[in-house]
Amino acid sequence: MLEVKGLTKRFGANVAVDAVSLSVDRPCMIGVIGRSGAGKSTLLRMMNRLTEASGGEILFDGRDVLSLTGREKRGWQSDCAMIFQQFNLVPRMDVVSNVLHGTLGRRSTLATMFSLYPEEDIHTAIDILDRLGIAQHAAKRAEALSGGQQQRVAIARALMQDPKVILADEPIASLDPMNAQTVMEALRRIHDEDGRMVIANLHTLDTARRYCDRILGMRDGRIVFDGTPEQLTTGVARDIYGAGTDFSEAATSTEIRDTAPVAAVERRLAKVTV
Template identity: 65%
Template sequence: MLQLDKVTRRFGTKVAVDNVTIEVPEGQMVGVIGASGAGKSTLLRMINRLIDTTEGEIAFAGTNVSTLKGQKLRNWQRDCAMIFQQFNLVQRLDVVSNVLHGMLNGRSTLATVFNVWPRQDIERAVEILERLGVAENAAKRAEALSGGQQQRVAIARALMQQPKVILADEPIASLDPRNAQIVMQALRDINRDDGITVITNLHTLDTARTYCERIIGMQAGKVVFDGGPDELTEAAARDIYGADGLAEAFSEATTSTSLGLPQRPRKPASELEAMPA
């Protein structure tokens, strides 16, 4: 279980995350929603320890990850994989090499510099790419892929770490609805098939309701909603986004997975790619 106990993060006089206490059981898929500046990204970055907490404690399986240093911190960041909106791939490298970089924490510096990988690791990377429907691009440079394909490569890199938790920070914010749906379906398949805990920041309500079993709403750094998709009513959305933010929250044109087609809850990501745009 992942536990946050009275977690706060300040930047100078600004409180980005304010006294957050939540528990996430193993294997749950959680969507974190809220307007820009609500504290969603800061929350995920504290969990991964990209930034430190100002107050409070973050624990996983009984270990206080808030105080980890050195190799123990690197081990946690291996177990808690991070996926970013900007993909964070090495654009000049081929796709397989980008996926293999998910293993850098366990590699020697010399082997990394010369890009030398054991055959079994390369085969595993290709298997993960096949699972995500992008294996045909394995030998291409990352820069040659579309945004949706690059995000799936980033997911493959995260899976290469063999993580216990995946944190996805606005993973579909720069994608069109079709590719957004493919990426969200891939994350949900990983959550359900592998039992990996997934926590993802999202903007629109249709995406959170469709893919997440639990939704946490944040406003001004505080958790103001914590419940299931059916509980995410318009009144609850008003509490999360404020009256002025409701239009964006319900918009299907911005960071949404709505294609104007009936949702199919368990279609694999590789099949979704074949859907007409």
């Protein structure tokens, strides 16, 4: 489905992403980990075409993503939805209108100016909010919601695009542990129930192990690890973060383990059983 070949981004003399290559042949949930400045956000932004690549290729279902312009580029950005750490909502606008902004890519300029939404889209937006457990807040201003609720609104807006791929750039970095769990469970359900590819930059190793099928580790703009949660041992984590034997949970605000959490193992066993 997705093939990245030699993807590179330079900012002057600095190489933020250095000849990254990866292949994804089926929808799955992928976590990208690495220290700050490793190139994780730049990688996702190039995939979505928010940042232009300096070199390389991105192919999705055989289509050259980096060559798209105009309407075709906007179409790709609808197919490849982006979720940000800071939510990027309109604070003083009601929740359902924020969700409906996910349809802007396929609406006319006049309809956008006057906020004219088809009744079918409004019902779809409310259904998505209900699926994410926040339909009761549809009429509230976005700024009245908690951080976790706002992030779920941002996820709902992404789902309004009906994307094939969801890119999440540090979606839980500014959330407390309980809200972070709620958001990650929502993203996991979207993958499991809809069959959408989800790629998320994450700053905690236990989160990556628990929710993701595949984990990429980035260091200095390159992918230095590509494996399963079970393969992400303490030693591997030290290599990804460029740390010594004193590497501890303080480095990622999480507990470092040599095996995947029981919940992740149980989920995989359940999939095999089904």
